[in-house]
Amino acid sequence: MARIPKGMGYSVCCSQYGMLTNNFIKMEKVKNLSELHQVKPALCLDFDGTIRRSKSGETFIKNFQDIELMPNIEKLIWRYREMGYLILGISNQAGVAHGFKLPLEIENEMEATLKLFNQNPFHIVKFCYHDGKGTIEPYNHRSLLRKPDIGMLALMESEAWQNGYVVDWDKSLFVGDRPEDEECAKRAGIEFKHIDNFLNGVHEFSI
Numbered sequence: 001m002a003r004i005p006k007g008m009g010y011s012v013c014c015s016q017y018g019m020l021t022n023n024f025i026k027m028e029k030v031k032n033l034s035e036l037h038q039v040k041p042a043l044c045l046d047f048d049g050t051i052r053r054s055k056s057g058e059t060f061i062k063n064f065q066d067i068e069l070m071p072n073i074e075k076l077i078w079r080y081r082e083m084g085y086l087i088l089g090i091s092n093q094a095g096v097a098h099g100f101k102l103p104l105e106i107e108n109e110m111e112a113t114l115k116l117f118n119q120n121p122f123h124i125v126k127f128c129y130h131d132g133k134g135t136i137e138p139y140n141h142r143s144l145l146r147k148p149d150i151g152m153l154a155l156m157e158s159e160a161w162q163n164g165y166v167v168d169w170d171k172s173l174f175v176g177d178r179p180e181d182e183e184c185a186k187r188a189g190i191e192f193k194h195i196d197n198f199l200n201g202v203h204e205f206s207i
């Protein structure tokens with residue numbers, strides 16, 4: 001039986017991961033199965049140090065008010081979205097497992113981040129609270145959702161399917177700032193770009 005730490009509300013401790021997924025435009029009714037699913041590549045984006053950073057200059061975001069988007073990132077993500085890419089957000093948030101933050105605080109920071117965009121470009125956003133090296137039950141156990149494992153990508157593939165899309169991983173791109181992002185991309189067989197190269201490089205769309 002999982003032990004819930006004192007002072008932490010049960011209701012915010014019982015979810016394994018957070019998600020914001022209501023950004024699909026509903027598919028119109030189709031006549032036959034072959035028209036049911038569209039195949040699309042995905043642009044997978046890490047959050048911290050990739051699409052956002054702290055306003056305060058601290059390594060970690062202090063709270064939902066201490067967030068700013070990376071310069072030019074919004075325009076760039078929208079270029080991919082307009083080219084037909086699915087836009088997937090994938091973020092480790094082990095501050096929960098280590099006792100620095102509550103899941104509710106992480107959710108508030110995620111929502112505040114999306115509100116910084118003039119228009120939210122993400123189809124799906126997922127974030128994982130677990131870390132086997134953490135101290136807070138029940139999040140201090142290894143999770144296959146945590147990068148560099150590909151669990152969150154697999155969940156997003158499944159949700160995209162339920163919304164009428166097949167993710168074309170062979171033509172997808174993963175953008176991040178840390179070795180676990182690159183390793184996650186490698187394990188999933190997705191091309192990886194460091195955020196610095198993504199912001200400053202040439203873009204070839206594989207769609």
Ligand SMILES: [Mg+2]
Binds near residue numbers: 046047050
């Ligand atoms: Mg990062």
